[in-house]
Amino acid sequence: MSLHVESKRNFFLVFGALMVLTMLTVYVAYFDFGAWNNVVAMAIAVAKASLVVLIFMGVRHSSPLTKLVVIGALLWMVFMVGLTLTDYETRGFLGVLGK
Amino acid sequence: MSSTTAESAIAPPKVHYLNAEHGLKSWLLTKDHKRIAILYLISVSIFFLVGGLFAGLIRLELLTPQGDLVSGDTYNRLFTLHGVIMIFFFLIPAIPAVLGNFLVPIMIGAKDLAFPKLNLGSWYVYNIAGLLGIYAMIKGGVDTGWTFYAPFSTTYSNSYVVPTALAGFVAGFSSIMTGLNFIVTIHRMRAPGMTWFRMPLMLWSSYATSLIILLGTPVLAITLLLLILERTLHIGIFDPKLGGDPVLFQHLFWFYSHPAVYIMILPAMGVISELIAAFSRKRVFGYKFVAFASLAIAVLGFLVWGHHMFTSGQSVYAATVFSVLTMLVAIPSAIKVFNWTATLHRGAISYDTPMLYALGFLGLFTIGGLTGVMLGTLGIDIHVHDTYFVVAHFHYIMVGGTILGYLGGLHYWWPKMTGRLYNRFWSQVSAITIFVGFNLTFFPQFILGFQGMPRRYWSYPPEFQVLNVLSTAGATVLGVGLLLPLFYFAASLGKKGRVAGPNPWGAIGLEWTTTSPPPTYNFEETPVVTHEAYAYEELHPEPTQKEPYLA
Amino acid sequence: MPEHSQSGALAHHFETYDQQREASSLGMWLFLVTEIMFFGGFFLAYIVYRSSFPEDFAIASHQLDVTLGAINTAVLIASSLTMAMAVRASQLAQRKAVVGFLIATMIFGGVFLGIKAVEYSAKFEHHLVPGPNFELHAEGANGEHAEGFDVGHAEMFFNFYFGMTGLHAAHMVIGIGLLIWLCFPAWKGRFNADYHNPVEVVGLYWHFVDIIWIFLFPLLYLIGFHVGH
């Protein structure tokens, strides 16, 4: 794997984008999208995190292994949260207390 | 990799890792993975003896239905400490930190693990955790069970929960350090020619184990941290009186602690693959299937934790989902057992001690695995959950699987680690005694559980006594069997111990191409790998012992 | 360190600089995976309780200062930028630039912690720290907005607020410690295209801490923000 040095310009572009997204996330918080509030806020957070991961942390030019590590960590978060919520969202499934 | 000839010097090298440096400091500050393995061997052995002592007291108390030997509170502390010590301080570190530490770099032809200082650090962290556990034990023990269920642990228990939970928390860091080291080492440090599919299966299972350690242990850490916070600051997280949900604790706890079962058994599976190949002098049947089964277990193992919670008040729907996923995780384990059995077919099988352990493993793990699938079946689990059926099941996996795997591995690589051979006869006696004693101890517990005897009971209805007496008798036999190796291993290091030579078994693997004991950097020069693992036909190794220590 | 050659530092058990750099970078990534799962457990507990008591959590969340939170987000992003520049400078062996960017990163990190301290002390003054003195009268305190409000759940929100931001702040403190430690070899000009892994892995760690905040900010400060506006 050869060393890749990211350009200054890209770093500043990302920095600008992150600032804009931060303002955006505060701005949209003033509006009520109902059930979509969480989705919007999390979507912006995910976008920001992706920029940091891809450019600041250099995953864009990293080995496939590094990319796999990042994806794997996210997948395991999904396993943990998803299966736990499977319980919480289906409490009372049978219409019997505690079932 | 070149085969050694029978005439090659059997005498150990003048300088090897054990005598390269002298003095206590050279051990306590060592960065050599092999020396760290020896340090770990000493530490886990001590904890194993302590945990075993508690087990003995438990069995002694259960000889009679009345709670007469110790008080209820003492009994609760005994089984809690037995569980905490055996799980966090023996079963989890035993194979990775002792055998894995010694072998992973040698098996891939590297000089050391990728992060030697981190490796030494993990041993210190392990011992700090151990001291915390011992502190709690001396101060008066802990009575929550190793599962630390809230709100009993956070609010009601009057025992040393915080130092014990802290011990589990800290011990987690030591296994993370080991797991991280293994993954990086296996990815980045393989010798030229050592492709993924040329790796011994021990490495595949070490790799899969390390993945689980990295992904699971942090969740245990945060769970124990939250438990400590709730207990010390009385803030509401799990206790319903403070607004929390105790079932959430169970979700978080088992998200780690079910995969932790695979942290304990996967390395043993790796050892068994090595043993069966070496003592059948044969390729492992279906190498790739066995290798991928390890990874499949690592992944699927994370999706089944809810099967510990079928009666917990979890939703019926979630229980059903967890049950079907549990059925799936049984398949890769079954595949391994079938492939090991098929490996024996047309092998050149020897009755050496490590092989006896491997066969014991096959039998006991099969029973443990099958009863595990039974427990994953909802209709049965409702009845036998939290009974001795569960206790029997996981001892078949943990003792019958992990401990037999560990002992088998220790007997196989002992000549490599020390350069000496132990007494063949006594080691075979020990292996058979352990197998018999184990079955006598734990098989009756299946019946007890089906009859409905709950676990963690200090006194029990009189109709359960006969089976409990059988179990205690078995435990005595098992205890004797487990103590025997101490003596013949110690004797092998003395003046009468026979010199092993580089490859006493005539086995294949990079570790058998270097001297016994190996030099500090493992190999005189970096080996170049030209064949797949277990290529007996192509390499045809000559054992350095013609008749390995036949009496 | 005796095993280091004089040009940089190739440890004895590595064959090449590439191998050493890839090993340390993979090691840090794996460490970050454990960090993700560590914070992940905390996030999961928060998600479960937040979805159980959405109103109480929203009202409690209103007590947080969004302006300070937003400023801190910007400060932390700026520190990530300087950190990325520090890594870049170390790859190019620009000795002074490395030190400069490292110090800038530290300053931004310090500002973040300072603002955090201001927020924490305000919470102490307003009795918003969980414990016997916890007190929260829902918005307006005229009964109208207080409908259905459970102060116990609000206290639980603050358990999570202090727990999660506290854990995050602890990571920041460790990060600043690592930056200080990096300054010495950086000043001596140790880093170059072959050997800059210490800067690189500390950078990864620093960016990760930034990412945690990127999620904490909306989750703790903003969700339910519209309710009062």
Add this chain to the structure above:
Amino acid sequence: MPDNFPLLPEQASTVAPSVDALFWTWVAISAFSALLIGIAIFYFFVRYQRRQTDEIGHQDHGSTALELTWTAIPLVIVLAMFVWGTRVFFDQSRPPADAVEYLATGKQWMWKFQHPSGKREINELHVPIHQPIRLTMISEDVIHSLFVPAFRVKADVLPGRYTTVWFEATKTGEYHIFCAEYCGTEHSLMGGTVYVMEQEDYEAWLAKAPGAVGGQVATGEELFTRFACNTCHFAGPRARGPNLEGAFGTVVKLADGSSVEVDEDYVRESILNPKAKVVSGFEPLMPTFQGQVTEDQLLQLIQYVKSLSGSQTAAAPGDHSGADGSAQTQGAAPASPTTGG
């Protein structure tokens, strides 16, 4: 064969035979597979014993066909067993519609039971045979688990949330009750006995047993007055609290716009933590009863609220009569117990 094998637990409920059938099928499958593997290992071990020190085994690489076979066959078996096991589990989980509701409270280290008639017992539970019985359970402290091996049922008893276990006894006799979830010092002593009796014996027992003080509903009604609930919760425009007549089981709109089903957990929450979910149109005036009302009393209050909706789960129509001392059995649950005076 399981029936007369002395090592086996009694089968004394309707679900027990189906659990056992499932269990023994699994045992048979397991024994067969273990034997198959065991025999193969033993045969290979003897047949292919190494004869010379440098002998090597016959090298082969495996067989994809074999691998697929021994992946597919176990997969089919475990999935089939999963389906069967889940059916049994649903039977264990879902009480029949005509089940009579008993109440159970677990605390360190005892079980408290309450019959529909109001009769209370500690660590003992008398039940009539051939009558589906549903236990609504809650814990006063830590997690417990109610386990009756002879009935093959078990459910954790949680603090702060109701859970259910149900059974229909099929055999008179005395059976163990165990606490199966570790709960502290005297966990192993937190047991008791369930007595399964013929219907008439049960009624006779109820009649002569002292301390029966009116049904659950009647006691609940009395508590409803004692805690002055009735000063706010009544029908009419001046009521400061929602009218509970017919409320149970409905879905009500809350002040914040969301809605909630009025079930046991909601009623319990509303008594302990009244401001948490206020019904739309009402002021959050109700004080908390946390600390003043026990878990047992909460269960009785809930039974009373249920009875106001004519919910069948309030069961035992005889309950009301229990208060005035009559002992009549009637209604949809013919076997349902009633009180004596």
